[in-house]
Amino acid sequence: MQIKNRKQKLNDKGITLIALVITIIVLLILAGVAIATLTGDNGILTKAVTAKDKTTEAEAKEAVQLEYLGSIDNNGKFNYEDFKSNVKKNLGLQDKDIVDNGDNTCTVKYNGYDVTLDIATGEIVVPLEPTVSGKIVTGKNKKYTDDDGETAVIPVGYGVIPDLNDISEGLVITDNFEEDGNEFVWIPVPTAISDTEENGTTNKAMSVNMETDPNAEPRYRGLLYNFTDTGSEVQSGCTTTTSDYREPDIVSNYDNDEQTYLSDIGLTQASFQAEVQQAYNDMIKSVNKNKGFYVSRYEISLDASGNAQSKKMKPSATNSSTSANMWYGLYDKAKKYAVKTDSTKNVVSSMIWGSQYDAMMNWMHKDSNVNVNSVEPVAGTSKNTTRITGGPNEGETESKDILKNVYDLLGNSSEWTLEANESGYRDNRGNYYGSSYQISHRYNKEPSNTGGSSSTRITLYIK
Numbered sequence: 001m002q003i004k005n006r007k008q009k010l011n012d013k014g015i016t017l018i019a020l021v022i023t024i025i026v027l028l029i030l031a032g033v034a035i036a037t038l039t040g041d042n043g044i045l046t047k048a049v050t051a052k053d054k055t056t057e058a059e060a061k062e063a064v065q066l067e068y069l070g071s072i073d074n075n076g077k078f079n080y081e082d083f084k085s086n087v088k089k090n091l092g093l094q095d096k097d098i099v100d101n102g103d104n105t106c107t108v109k110y111n112g113y114d115v116t117l118d119i120a121t122g123e124i125v126v127p128l129e130p131t132v133s134g135k136i137v138t139g140k141n142k143k144y145t146d147d148d149g150e151t152a153v154i155p156v157g158y159g160v161i162p163d164l165n166d167i168s169e170g171l172v173i174t175d176n177f178e179e180d181g182n183e184f185v186w187i188p189v190p191t192a193i194s195d196t197e198e199n200g201t202t203n204k205a206m207s208v209n210m211e212t213d214p215n216a217e218p219r220y221r222g223l224l225y226n227f228t229d230t231g232s233e234v235q236s237g238c239t240t241t242t243s244d245y246r247e248p249d250i251v252s253n254y255d256n257d258e259q260t261y262l263s264d265i266g267l268t269q270a271s272f273q274a275e276v277q278q279a280y281n282d283m284i285k286s287v288n289k290n291k292g293f294y295v296s297r298y299e300i301s302l303d304a305s306g307n308a309q310s311k312k313m314k315p316s317a318t319n320s321s322t323s324a325n326m327w328y329g330l331y332d333k334a335k336k337y338a339v340k341t342d343s344t345k346n347v348v349s350s351m352i353w354g355s356q357y358d359a360m361m362n363w364m365h366k367d368s369n370v371n372v373n374s375v376e377p378v379a380g381t382s383k384n385t386t387r388i389t390g391g392p393n394e395g396e397t398e399s400k401d402i403l404k405n406v407y408d409l410l411g412n413s414s415e416w417t418l419e420a421n422e423s424g425y426r427d428n429r430g431n432y433y434g435s436s437y438q439i440s441h442r443y444n445k446e447p448s449n450t451g452g453s454s455s456t457r458i459t460l461y462i463k
Helices: 002-039 044-069 080-091 269-290 327-341 354-368
Strands: 098-100 105-110 113-118 142-145 151-154 172-174 183-188 207-209 220-222 225-227 232-234 292-296 347-351 414-421 425-429 442-445 454-456 458-462
Touching: 044 080, 044 105, 044 113, 080 098, 080 105, 183 354, 220 269, 225 354, 232 354, 269 292, 269 347, 269 458, 292 354, 327 347, 327 414, 327 454, 327 458, 347 414, 354 414, 354 425, 414 442
Parallel strands: 414 454
Antiparallel strands: 098 105, 105 113, 142 151, 172 183, 183 292, 207 220, 225 232, 292 458, 347 458, 414 425, 425 442
16 A cells, blocks of 8 residues: 555646646747747837837937928028038037038938938939949849949949949940940939029029029029130029020920821920920939939930830931921830830930930030040041941941940940020031030020931930
8 A cells, every 4th residue: 555655646736747848848939939029030029119219210310301391491402501600509418420422412411320411402322232234124223333333323224334334434334234225324413403504604503493482392593604615603593484495395486286286296386395394393302312314325316116225236317208207206206215215224314404414514524534525526536427326337236426435425326415595596516427516515406306317315314
């Protein structure tokens, strides 16, 4: 009887130990799960800390933007000196906490965060991830930095061509490395918006905001330049709506509802007036934010379906016999390039604006001392007379008419722009195969003109 009781006691103790071990194991598992839930990368505590950090960062950005809004004067102009004073006074910062980046942005160090602000628009600037040449950008736009430390924004759907990746010499992007891709050249624009027309000659800006209400949509007007052998100056009065040379605007003799030209591309005078102003606003905002835009490396040509492209050794598209291929048709084709090629590309396309052409001229003259007022090709080059984009000339296999990796500015075709002149003209720019004008030359032609000497260029701005 005693032996039996002893065995029973031993059996009872064994069961208790096993249960205890199992219980401990279960508790350890539960504790591990609880700890992971609290502290892992997706844990509650981690998420709480991340949420708190994001909230604090958002509060810092909001505080800086409020000081920006508080530094706009009665004429709707942002005053940078007032902004610095307000930031120091209201946010308790010092001079060392406010850094002018020299590219129309400033960085304010507040509550442990670096808040970078676009001085012209008040928008927060979000840093872009880097990219390298030879790779198509996917996901989000990225930043390319060349060997000299110069930067360009590379849009989704495009990549930098190796060996054509020096920004000062003309960085070239393509949408297809494997086949015959479209190619575009980056035009740096340090200052897109000038505070006044008069200051444009100094800062080489592209536009002035004529809207005085700080709460209203901007109303940008283009700064247009006259070029000399030594530089350029803004055409006085070009930002007024009554100026002979101006943009954005309609040409009332042709852009009206009595003509068929606008209706051929699905527009009326009122809708076209609104379209060009909005398109110009959007372009200037992008150029100001990204510090540049892209211009087609080649004059516009058409694929087998009649869609616009920028490719070497293709027949130059000219304004031939119908409204579909005069100024109106080329305007419509350039606008639809980004949609027709691939809607996933993160760009908006357009016929080149006059102020974009002038920005290209100012850049070329400044960085390489190219005399854009010259009627003669640069030493060692010659005009393309083949009517083929980048085509052979002077016994060469391709055009020698190339500046900063942009082809055919002196020869081949003259180039329509969106620049309006008086009530009956759009301006052509550059030279063409049968004449001897300057690279920067502008001359008037009726947009209904069906002669064969005019093409255009596509420009891209980044969404």
